[in-house]
Amino acid sequence: MFDNILNGFSLILAVGPILGIILGVVIGITFGAIPGVSAIMAIAIILPMTFYVDPIIGITMLLAVYKSGIYGGSISAILINTPGAAASFLTAQDGHALTKAGKAGKALNMSLFASITGEMLATLVLILVAAPFSLISLQAGPIEKVFLLLFAFTVIGTMAGESIPRGLLSCCLGMLFAMVGMSSITGASRFTFGYTELMGGFTFTPMLIGILVMPEVFNVIRRRRTPHHEMMITHSPNPADNRISFKEFRRVFGTILKSSGIGTFVGALPGLGSSTAAFIAYGEAKRTSKKPDEYGKGSVEGIAAAESANNAVCGSSLIPMLTLSIPGDDVAALLMGAFLIHGLTPGPMIFFEHTETIYAIFAGFLLTDLFLLGIARAGFKFFVKMASLRRYYIFPCVTVFAFAGAFTAGQNMNDILILILFTIMGYGMRLVGLNPAVFIIGFILTPFLEQNLDQAIAIVGTEYHLFFASPFSWVFIALSAFFVISSMRMRRKAKANIATAAAKRKLA
Amino acid sequence: MDRRKIDVALSTLLIILSVIILTNDNLVEGGAETDLSSMFLPRVVASLIIIFAATIAIQSLIKLSQGTQPEGSEIIITDGFSGIFIYIGIFIAYWLSVPYVGFLVATPFVMFAVAMLLGGRNWVPIIATSIVTPLLIYYGSREFLRVFLPTWSL
Numbered sequence: 113m114f115d116n117i118l119n120g121f122s123l124i125l126a127v128g129p130i131l132g133i134i135l136g137v138v139i140g141i142t143f144g145a146i147p148g149v150s151a152i153m154a155i156a157i158i159l160p161m162t163f164y165v166d167p168i169i170g171i172t173m174l175l176a177v178y179k180s181g182i183y184g185g186s187i188s189a190i191l192i193n194t195p196g197a198a199a200s201f202l203t204a205q206d207g208h209a210l211t212k213a214g215k216a217g218k219a220l221n222m223s224l225f226a227s228i229t230g231e232m233l234a235t236l237v238l239i240l241v242a243a244p245f246s247l248i249s250l251q252a253g254p255i256e257k258v259f260l261l262l263f264a265f266t267v268i269g270t271m272a273g274e275s276i277p278r279g280l281l282s283c284c285l286g287m288l289f290a291m292v293g294m295s296s297i298t299g300a301s302r303f304t305f306g307y308t309e310l311m312g313g314f315t316f317t318p319m320l321i322g323i324l325v326m327p328e329v330f331n332v333i334r335r336r337r338t339p340h341h342e343m344m345i346t347h348s349p350n351p352a353d354n355r356i357s358f359k360e361f362r363r364v365f366g367t368i369l370k371s372s373g374i375g376t377f378v379g380a381l382p383g384l385g386s387s388t389a390a391f392i393a394y395g396e397a398k399r400t401s402k403k404p405d406e407y408g409k410g411s412v413e414g415i416a417a418a419e420s421a422n423n424a425v426c427g428s429s430l431i432p433m434l435t436l437s438i439p440g441d442d443v444a445a446l447l448m449g450a451f452l453i454h455g456l457t458p459g460p461m462i463f464f465e466h467t468e469t470i471y472a473i474f475a476g477f478l479l480t481d482l483f484l485l486g487i488a489r490a491g492f493k494f495f496v497k498m499a500s501l502r503r504y505y506i507f508p509c510v511t512v513f514a515f516a517g518a519f520t521a522g523q524n525m526n527d528i529l530i531l532i533l534f535t536i537m538g539y540g541m542r543l544v545g546l547n548p549a550v551f552i553i554g555f556i557l558t559p560f561l562e563q564n565l566d567q568a569i570a571i572v573g574t575e576y577h578l579f580f581a582s583p584f585s586w587v588f589i590a591l592s593a594f595f596v597i598s599s600m601r602m603r604r605k606a607k608a609n610i611a612t613a614a615a616k617r618k619l620a
Numbered sequence: 621m622d623r624r625k626i627d628v629a630l631s632t633l634l635i636i637l638s639v640i641i642l643t644n645d646n647l648v649e650g651g652a653e654t655d656l657s658s659m660f661l662p663r664v665v666a667s668l669i670i671i672f673a674a675t676i677a678i679q680s681l682i683k684l685s686q687g688t689q690p691e692g693s694e695i696i697i698t699d700g701f702s703g704i705f706i707y708i709g710i711f712i713a714y715w716l717s718v719p720y721v722g723f724l725v726a727t728p729f730v731m732f733a734v735a736m737l738l739g740g741r742n743w744v745p746i747i748a749t750s751i752v753t754p755l756l757i758y759y760g761s762r763e764f765l766r767v768f769l770p771t772w773s774l
Contacts, residue, residue, distance in 0.1 A: 277672040520767045535708075565656060
């Protein structure tokens with residue numbers, strides 16, 4: 113493995129990949145820092161531009177956008193109390209309190225250091241765990257893979273949706289849309305209604321941009337009358353307030369390590385995501401802190417906990433994707449699409465079929481942290497200025513990039529129609545509580561399910577009891593049941609908490 | 621807007637569509653014979669959609685019949701929807717016009733219109749951005765990505 117890692121570094125240390133990383137970091141921080149623009153939007157817009165470059169450059173660039181986009185979300189959270197992503201909500205609480213106290217530099221630096229430490233640790237876990245884990249998952253045959261995919265659908269649908277039926281319905285709709293066009297197994301055309309344009313199914317990139325990116329533009333348009341907030345770094349006359357000393361970093365290092373561990377673990381589980389990781393890590397850090405009262409009122413430790421946990425998710429969310437072909441969240445689903453477009457099928461075989469490429473991507477993922485540190489430190493003011501651009505400069509550009517990106521996929525104007533239709537559908541889904549990310553995951557995984565199901569049926573013939581002969585089948589059935597039950601319990605508990613809080617408020 | 625009413629309408633529509641998938645054999649054409657028929661998985665998914673859509677519809681119907689007020693995510697706030705309709709209109713016009721007038725001609729107008737919709741009134745920088753951005757994207761796509769965006773064809 114270490115030979116592969118060294119080989120990966122030798123491939124990534126070339127002009128193309130390095131330029132890709134630098135560009136990815138700059139784009140990621142800028143997009144992440146702009147309120148209303150998320151890392152996922154940046155990745156979806158940049159994705160079509162990577163079609164025509166080497167996968168090492170393209171995928172590394174997308175991963176750089178992902179990592180730095182998550183970090184970038186903390187800039188607007190700290191400076192104007194507007195989290196660029198839901199995961200930065202807790203950072204906003206403590207960070208903005210520090211900004212108001214004239215210590216924006218301290219908050220931004222702590223957020224950067226914690227993010228990078230969390231990301232690096234999770235990336236190391238990814239590198240060390242993914243390949244050995246893929247050896248185990250290689251033992252799975254079509255029957256086990258069918259149960260694994262059913263487990264993935266169940267977990268993601270139940271955990272990520274607003275409610276369990278809505279999450280699972282989102283997943284089923286994604287599955288149904290994936291079956292439009294020519295079946296890869298039988299060659300039959302399904303749901304095409306005589307339109308030859310539908311034979312190839314829905315083009316992935318315009319659909320992805322429509323479902324995940326453009327509804328965010330709709331949200332900005334709806335809020336167009338809310339005043340614009342100018343971002344500014346407040347400076348304290350005391351230089352110690354504008355930076356993080358080594359002593360301060362060492363004091364919170366334990367918290368960062370623990371939170372990174374939590375983030376890595378949560379990120380590796382499908383369906384939970386960075387917000388959950390940040391909330392769990394923050395709660396745990398507060399519980400064990402010597403100064404729990406400071407949390408929410410400008411605690412440097414609080415920023416360290418939330419940021420290291422939500423950034424650790426970046427690396428570990430790729431573990432299920434690369435070892436089991438299961439994207440854990442919306443960004444992983446998007447990245448899985450990018451891997452597929454570049455001819456790399458995520459799954460255990462990737463470590464054997466594309467060894468050089470995957471380790472070069474890992475090396476690039478690790479190297480991104482160093483570039484993120486350097487570029488973010490050097491360009492705080494630049495990114496703040498870029499993120500302060502008024503929305504009427506940013507969103508016309510986003511519109512045109514989305515148009516060009518959708519067109520680039522197939523150089524076909526029909527793809528623009530797909531973009532428009534899925535934009536409307538994506539926004540409609542959000543309004544009625546359906547989850548677009550789960551829809552995309554259902555869409556991506558269905559061809560794998562159908563292929564494995566076909567092979568599994570060919571193996572078992574008419575002896576259907578053989579489906580349950582493998583212990584893996586029972587393990588995945590038990591795990592699915594466990595996740596559904598625990599999700600139901602969690603939701604019931606959350607509902608009871610809300611009801612209690614409302615009753616208390618009424619009494620008060 | 622009460623989301624529960626939309627839930628009922630949408631669930632009904634999904635159930636009808638799923639029943640069509642379950643009962644209509646004309647939705648698939650051609651294909652080889654395999655152990656797993658081409659409509660097996662779509663029909664399994666359609667059955668699941670019926671179950672989940674019915675669950676959502678029943679929950680909403682019960683709440684509606686009890687006469688409870690919608691709360692939290694059950695209320696859809698429609699403020700600012702006019703802007704969304706205008707934006708969709710702009711995008712459709714963009715889609716229709718690009719094959720004829722080309723990307724370089726249509727895009728500045730679209731960018732300008734979206735900027736105005738978002739409240740932009742700084743004409744000079746908005747016009748400059750609307751002209752420079754399409755030029756950069758057009759030549760960038762052509763030279764680096766070998767993607768040829770549509771040109772004037774009238």
